Amino acid sequence: MQHTPSLAADAASPSPAGGRSPLFCDGPLAERIERAEAQLMAEACAAARRRRADTAGFVMKVAGGVASYAEPESPFNKVAGLGFGGVPSAGDLDEVERAFAAHGSPVQVELPHLVDAEIGAVLTERGYRLVSFENVLGRPLGDERVRDLPEGVEIRTSGPDELDDWLDVVADGILEPDTQGLPSHEEFPRDVAIGAMHDLTAATGMVRYSALRGGVLAGGASHRITGGLLQLGGAATAPAHRRRGIHTALVAARLAAAAAAGCDLAVVTTQPASRSQQNVQRSGFELLYTRAILVKELT
Known part of the structure; x- marks a missing residue:
């Protein structure tokens, strides 16, 4: 008998805050x-x-x-x-x-x-x-709406004329990570990190987002949609602009765009116990499995 991917637990199971049944990953x-x-x-x-x-x-x-x-x-x-x-x-x-x-x-x-x-x-x-x-981690998608943005913060899609600046600010954020949680076992030279992010932006379905704070490019993120699945690419905030709600705003903008495109599920990969994991769990993501x-x- 063929199984179909499960997006939620049995409807009779207890619901977390917000009234949604826990996401079950088979x-x-x-x-x-x-x-x-x-x-x-x-x-x-x-x-x-x-x-x-x-x-x-x-x-x-x-x-x-x-x-x-x-x-x-x-x-x-x-x-x-x-x-x-x-x-x-x-x-x-x-x-x-x-x-x-x-x-x-x-x-x-x-x-x-x-x-x-x-x-x-x-x-x-x-x-x-x-x-x-x-x-x-994963989160089912429904009628998502972009939250009110933090004061002075703007989130928008990023055009090709901004690619070099976007790569620079995301590289700055990635190469100076928060220290919360387990550290990554990998470190990449700046030129390799920029080349890899450039290659990801060229992948099918990849969309880039920029975060501006006070009119200054302060962070960036990307997403890819395939078969109704939203894959959240790495989001990064320049160190000088952290703790201002930018990461959460970038997540919310991508969830809303994916829901509007008909996606049923969003997924993201994080380091265990990291600030990134904490931020996406605050946005409704749940742990599905560990690699x-x-x-x-x-x-």
Whole structure:
């Protein structure tokens, strides 16, 4: 019998504040989210090749997900969406590991906790090491309305003439993160971070937003819509403009736009216990599942 992704718990279950039943994530819903993430990685790698005007990098299908490599130190160098096509074979993993090794790169696997636990055992036996976690949160969409903005703050879509300034301010925010919660296991050089954000903006369906405070560009964010699913891209606020409600305003604007476009679900990835997670939970997001980050270093 085929299952459809579940967006809510049984109607008889207790409702949280606001009268909405808790969001329930089963395997099919997690698979929907992970397939969208894998597709985004593939599109970002293709955009990186276009930016560099070369054929370097790769995207390989593996066990329902993709193994992707864009360029040295890129955040797109990973295995995403793994496990919803079954346990990867030794031959599949050999091929993936050879491809990364040919580029002098370790292999990073983002493994959702809702897949077969045997995958974790297989990876561990091959020398993969648990290095971190990240949380995937979701929120059903209905009749969303943009909240009143904080005084002096404006949120608008960002045009191509503003791209360089947008990249600069988002890079400033990303490269000086808040210290709340578990730190990320990854750090990227500024030029790599800017290149990666440029590539993400070129992905199918990606829309950029700018936040202005007092007329000054103070932050930015992006989103992508695919198959009724809103993927919230990284939002960042320049350090001088933090604690002014900008992050929350950027979330609200994107939720309203996605609801107007007919999306039924919004998802976002955060570091555990981070301020970003705290902000999106205040906006109605709930924890759906956690990804374990496993890395096999070059030998």
